[in-house]
Structures are given as structure tokens and as C-alpha cells.
Amino acid sequence: PDLPLSSVLVPRLEWLSSIGSTNGELVARAAAQGWPDLSVVATDDQTAGRGRLGRSWVAPAGSALAVSILLRPRLPIPRLGWLPLIAGLAVARAADRFVSADRVSVKWPNDVLVGGRKLSGVLSELTTDGAVVVGAGVNTAATAEDLPVPTATSLAIEGATLTGPDPVLSAYLEELLPLYRSFVAAGGDATTSGVRAAVSERCATIGSRIRLELPGDIVVHGTALGIDTDGRLVVQPADGSGLLPVAAGDVTHVRP
Numbered sequence: 001p002d003l004p005l006s007s008v009l010v011p012r013l014e015w016l017s018s019i020g021s022t023n024g025e026l027v028a029r030a031a032a033q034g035w036p037d038l039s040v041v042a043t044d045d046q047t048a049g050r051g052r053l054g055r056s057w058v059a060p061a062g063s064a065l066a067v068s069i070l071l072r073p074r075l076p077i078p079r080l081g082w083l084p085l086i087a088g089l090a091v092a093r094a095a096d097r098f099v100s101a102d103r104v105s106v107k108w109p110n111d112v113l114v115g116g117r118k119l120s121g122v123l124s125e126l127t128t129d130g131a132v133v134v135g136a137g138v139n140t141a142a143t144a145e146d147l148p149v150p151t152a153t154s155l156a157i158e159g160a161t162l163t164g165p166d167p168v169l170s171a172y173l174e175e176l177l178p179l180y181r182s183f184v185a186a187g188g189d190a191t192t193s194g195v196r197a198a199v200s201e202r203c204a205t206i207g208s209r210i211r212l213e214l215p216g217d218i219v220v221h222g223t224a225l226g227i228d229t230d231g232r233l234v235v236q237p238a239d240g241s242g243l244l245p246v247a248a249g250d251v252t253h254v255r256p
């Protein structure tokens with residue numbers, strides 16, 4: 001489709017009618033063709049979407065937006081942990097424009113929820129030339145039958161009237177770019193850039209009792225206290241052991 005809103009926002013934007021994975025495509029092309037910071041690849045027909053930890057993101061053609069953005073922030077590697085969190089916040093803020101904002105929240109590290117159900121997920125990957133590709137899947141026009149799991153939702157299910165992918169894509173980029181720029185301008189300092197406060201305020205995980213599943217099938221129960229300078233979730237385990245900074249894992253919010 002025409003993407004007049006989105007095209008003016010970034011130096012390079014490629015809309016693909018169909019692709020296996022926008023992340024995969026951008027990882028391959030960015031390194032091979034030297035694409036600049038803030039290049040975007042997007043589609044609404046992603047046939048082999050990747051999730052985290054080897055899982056998949058599944059959405060029938062036309063039901064979801066898949067958007068990947070190439071970032072070359074020239075920051076110390078540990079600080080890059082903030083990039084998917086920034087992307088998740090940008091998706092949440094974009095979703096605010098389409099559904100009632102008080103229903104939109106973020107679950108660390110990468111889920112955007114509406115009314116507690118998953119609207120979006122984010123996956124960040126490194127390229128061979130040291131850039132970061134941050135991909136977001138957002139369920140847009142999906143009906144309940146389109147969605148692979150009953151815990152998912154879409155903008156349409158939540159009552160949004162959508163005219164196509166361009167307004168959703170441009171809303172996401174409009175929210176992402178200022179967050180990213182202030183984070184980079186602050187040298188990757190999430191605190192002074194205001195990114196940490198903005199993400200924390202939006203993150204339903206912080207202050208919650210959680211069940212945390214770490215890679216390797218390790219389960220920890222505890223309370224999420226906050227997010228550290230590298231974007232890690234800081235957890236106070238319920239067994240009284242020391243604070244645990246968590247870089248990767250799956251969180252379930254537990255009702256007290």
C-alpha cells in the first residue's frame with residue numbers, strides 16, 4: 001500500500017507484500033547493503049515470524065503489522081538491553097491512539113497488553129556488523145479466529161477502526177523516534193534520558209508478584225522491584241535470597 005505518513009519519518013522504508021521474517025530480512029540486508037540507522041522493513045503478511053527463545057510469532061496475512069527497524073546507536077553493548085523496552089513502550093503509546101489508553105500496559109520485557117491480553121511482542125537481534133534490529137509484531141485487524149492463542153488480542157478486537165497499516169506504523173515510528181533519540185543523546189543512560197521512568201511507569205510488571213521462568217527451565221517466584229541501568233528486571237526472590245538482575249526470561253504476573 002501507499003505509506004505516505006510513515007515514509008516521511010525515516011531515511012529508508014521498505015514495505016514488502018509478503019516476507020518470512022522482517023527481522024531476518026533486515027538483519028541480512030542491513031549488513032550486506034550497509035543500510036543506515038533507522039531503516040525500516042515492514043509487512044502485513046509475515047509467514048515465518050520469529051519470537052524470543054526460539055518461539056514463533058504467528059499472524060495470518062492482513063491481520064497484523066510486522067515492523068523491523070535497524071538501529072546503529074554506537075553505545076556500550078550492555079545498554080542495548082533498553083532498545084526492545086523502548087520499542088515496547090513505543091508500541092504501547094501508539095496503541096493508546098487507537099484504544100482506550102488506560103487498558104494498555106507493558107509486561108517486561110517485551111509484551112504490550114490490552115486488558116491483560118497480548119497485542120504485541122518485540123524481538124531484538126544483533127547483526128553481524130554490530131547493529132541492532134528491533135522487530136515488533138502488532139495485531140491490527142486480527143479477529144479472534146486469526147489469533148494463535150486465546151491470551152492474544154488485536155486493535156480491531158479492542159474496538160479500533162483501522163483504515164490500513166500506515167496509521168499504525170506511523171504512530172509507532174512517531175513514538176519510537178523521540179525516545180530512541182533522547183536515549184542515544186544521553187549516551188545510553190536510561191535514567192537521565194527519562195526512558196527508565198517512562199518505561200517503568202508503563203510497565204505493569206514492576207511492583208507485581210511474578211513467576212519468572214529463566215532459560216533452562218529455572219522457575220523463580222518473587223517481586224519485580226524495577227529495571228536496572230542495562231534494562232534488566234530486578235527481582236526480589238520470595239525465598240529471601242539476594243536480588244536477581246534478569247536479562248532474559250518469561251514473566252507471569254501472579255495475583256497476590
Ligand code: BT5
Pocket residue numbers: 020021022023024046048049050051052053055056057058059064065066067068110118119120121122123134135136137138139147148149151152153
Ligand atoms: C514475541 O516473542 O512476542 C516477539 C514477537 C516478535 C515478532 C516481530 S514481527 C516483526 C519481527 N520479525 C520477526 O520475525 N519477529 C519480529 P515471545 O515473547 O517469545 O512470544 C511468543 C509467543 O507469543 C508464542 O509462543 C505465542 O504464545 C504468542 N504469540 C504468537 N503469535 C502471537 C500473536 N499474533 N499475538 C499474540 N501472541 C502471539
